[in-house]
Amino acid sequence: MSQLEIKNLNVSIGEKSILNDFSLAVPKGEVHALMGPNGTGKSTLAKALAGHPDYTVNSGEALLDGQSILDLEPDEISRLGLFLAFQYPNEIPGVSIANFIRAAVQARLGEDDDFVATEYYKNLYQQMDLLKIDRTFTSRSVNEGFSGGEKKRCEILQLAMLNPSYAILDETDSGLDIDALKVVAHGVNTLKGENLGILLITHYQRLLDYIIPDKVHVMWDGRIVKSGGKELALELEAKGYDWVKELATANAC
Amino acid sequence: MITEPQAINIDQDKGNFQMPEKHAFDAGVGINEGVLDYISDVKNEEQWIRDFRKNALRTFYNKPLPTHWASKDLETINFDKIRYYLASGQTPKRSWDDVPDDIKETFDRLGIPENERKFLAGVEAQFDSEAAYSNIKEAVGKQGVIFMGSTEALMKHPEIFRKWFGKVIPTGDNKFSALNSAAFSGGSFIYIPPGVKVSHPLQAYFRINAENFGQFERTLIIADEGSEVTYMEGCTAPKFDTATLHSAVVELVALKGAKIEYITVQNWSANVFNLVTKRAIAHEEATVKWIDCNIGSRLTMKYPGVILKGRKARGEVLSIALANDGQHQDTGAKMIHAADETTSNIIAKSISVGSGRSTYRGMVHMPKHLKGCKNNTECDALLINSSSRTDTYPSITVRGNKNSVQHEASVSKVSAEQIFYMQQRGLTEGEAMSLSVNGFVNDLTRQFPMEYSVELKRLIDMEMEGSVG
Incomplete structure (x- = not known):
């Protein structure tokens, strides 16, 4: 089945265990939201799936369309089709956005494929128009001196250009004012469709006013404690995270 | 195109x-x-x-x-x-x-x-x-x-x-x-x-x-x-x-x-x-x-130098050094101001990889009797590994009060997070390193003739590919 499937995943940083028997499946074509308070393991999940070397996977499985990604290098996981939009994207001084994305596109070419610069720029400008990004943007160094909104838009542009099968958006709404939030949400809504599964990691419900999820999962202490439809986000908003804590305690009993 | x-x-x-x-x-x-x-x-x-x-x-x-x-x-x-x-x-x-x-x-x-x-x-x-x-x-x-x-x-x-x-x-x-x-x-x-x-x-x-x-x-x-x-x-x-x-x-x-x-x-x-x-x-x-x-x-x-002997003479040094394992690049520039209104510019960038060592030595000399002289010096070092080394020895002698000098220096390191970010976009570790290094020297190589900036990029790519593992 075409899905990003995580089964009983246990992840730690150093001695500290962060994810505890975490399980989740995001089918291709769906948008799932993963919510929960700070420090509950949402970003750890994102980085562990992307193959960050600081995170140790102790047990469990992570499958991309049935293929295990846990022993792969970060770049191999990326080329297999998993994209991570970073909460805090890194600066790459002196490397323009156009050249960075170009390098990423070229990294995906097979041995017999030729890179055609004209097609690349045509596609880049098309995606930028769709995302309402000014063309002068491409010559700026990646994330250097960017505002919060610009950084997130740059992430969405990369998502658009690299055509992954699954995308994890880690707190893409954090630090954005309402206008920037709308722009980013517009981008995600433009890209979603039957060939892309999206996992939205968010702390707040407000992003879900603009990107309507198929499912909402609530996370506490390294695992999912409640799943439901889009209305679950509203319930969570109304009842607060103390309610989640109660749910977690109840589940454990 | x-x-x-x-x-x-x-x-x-x-x-x-x-x-x-x-x-x-x-x-x-x-x-x-x-x-x-x-x-x-x-x-x-x-x-x-x-x-x-x-x-x-x-x-x-x-x-x-x-x-x-x-x-x-x-x-x-x-x-x-x-x-x-x-x-x-x-x-x-x-x-x-x-x-x-x-x-x-x-x-x-x-x-x-x-x-x-x-x-x-x-x-x-x-x-x-x-x-x-x-x-x-x-x-x-x-x-x-x-x-x-x-x-x-x-x-x-x-x-x-x-x-x-x-x-x-x-x-x-x-x-x-x-x-x-x-x-x-x-x-x-x-x-x-x-x-x-x-x-x-x-x-x-x-x-x-x-x-x-x-x-x-x-x-x-x-x-x-x-x-x-x-x-x-x-x-x-x-x-x-x-x-x-x-x-x-x-x-x-x-x-x-x-x-x-x-x-x-x-x-x-x-x-x-x-x-x-x-x-x-x-x-x-x-x-x-x-x-x-x-x-x-x-x-x-x-240490290429220019003796600025005539009025309004200008000297420039643009320097890039890449020190890989076992190499020591001890480079720099000398600017000797010997006439009024002379200007000089030094931009030096070094990259140290593995046990490689880069040293910058700069000398700028402006005697007291001159006026209207200017020097700008920028030297930036990039370290790739924790065992890499860089040293900077600037020596700037400016006398009198009718001249101006500007000096900036920086040392930066390619961070593991930056490499992870680039790998997450599909670049191998070597490609990521290479792109970072090329970005670091980019504002200098843009000033080179096309054939040489392309050649330099390719040499950096090769050096960086070999440095990972």
Whole structure:
């Protein structure tokens, strides 16, 4: 089945265990939201799936369309089709956005494929128009001196250009004012469709006013404690995270 | 639209081959007056140049190695084991067809004749001690431009040669300029007549083929009033187990209103001691720009300088150094302000990889009596691994209150998070490193001629690919 499937995943940083028997499946074509308070393991999940070397996977499985990604290098996981939009994207001084994305596109070419610069720029400008990004943007160094909104838009542009099968958006709404939030949400809504599964990691419900999820999962202490439809986000908003804590305690009993 | 330009092929893999040695002229091992006589005899030199060489040899003997400030690695050079003059002949050929097959094949493999056809106004190709080939395009020659090796220039243009030779860099400037002055052979001699602007670059290519050898080329460029010239040099050698010595002296003279741009892409194999003295004199309103890229060698010591002698003269050094495992790039710049309203600019970027070490030494001198002088110095170092090392030794002397100086320095490290970010986009660790490094030098390489910035990018890619694992 075409899905990003995580089964009983246990992840730690150093001695500290962060994810505890975490399980989740995001089918291709769906948008799932993963919510929960700070420090509950949402970003750890994102980085562990992307193959960050600081995170140790102790047990469990992570499958991309049935293929295990846990022993792969970060770049191999990326080329297999998993994209991570970073909460805090890194600066790459002196490397323009156009050249960075170009390098990423070229990294995906097979041995017999030729890179055609004209097609690349045509596609880049098309995606930028769709995302309402000014063309002068491409010559700026990646994330250097960017505002919060610009950084997130740059992430969405990369998502658009690299055509992954699954995308994890880690707190893409954090630090954005309402206008920037709308722009980013517009981008995600433009890209979603039957060939892309999206996992939205968010702390707040407000992003879900603009990107309507198929499912909402609530996370506490390294695992999912409640799943439901889009209305679950509203319930969570109304009842607060103390309610989640109660749910977690109840589940454990 | 963006198209990939053709690169100049001088990478180390490409340069790492050796032709069998067959020298008709060999001065033997070690240096003494007899060796100098041998060199002077085969070149048929006049008495003044014979005296110049012998005087320089005495200076070389008397000067200590500069190990009180420089690398102790210099002590491993055994001057008695080096061969100081190896050549097939003293007259370079004007056509590649006349160049001996093994030498022609060497330069073919390095892509030199191909580049000559494509974008160069003239080429000189030195093989060990002498130029094997030297030619300029007919149209350039007709403008009165002289471009030949030092051996040929001493015979054909002694009056211009003698007037400027050794005037910018005195024999006793340092131990290695003295050694060069004693044993020099090859290098380029260029004279650009007043007002002549050479539209395409002149290029010299220095090739070391022999083991236990020292190459001591001597370059002298004179740009007469209002003239302009761009000179590029490249170099390679096969990788030997023993040390090879390359010790050049390069003197530039930019007369009133002249412009000289001197570009070096140094890619010696990792057993070469590259100890080079480069200096220019810029007269009134003249501009001298050194573009100096050091990728290869075991130890490089090189601090291109400009003596700003005339009012409104300008000097620039753009320097990139990449020190990989086992390499030490000790580079920098010197700006000696000697007239009012002179300006200088130094931008130096170094990258240290693995156990590689880069050192920046800069000297800016502005005496009290001058006014309206300006210097800008920026030096940035990038460290790739925790074992990499960088040192900065700026020395800025500014007296009086009518001049201005600006100095910025930074050290940064490629972070693991930055590499992870790039890997998450599908780049391998090596590609990610390479892109970071190219980004770091990007604002400098943009100022290089296209062929050289492309070549430099490719060399960096290769160095970085090999550095991961």
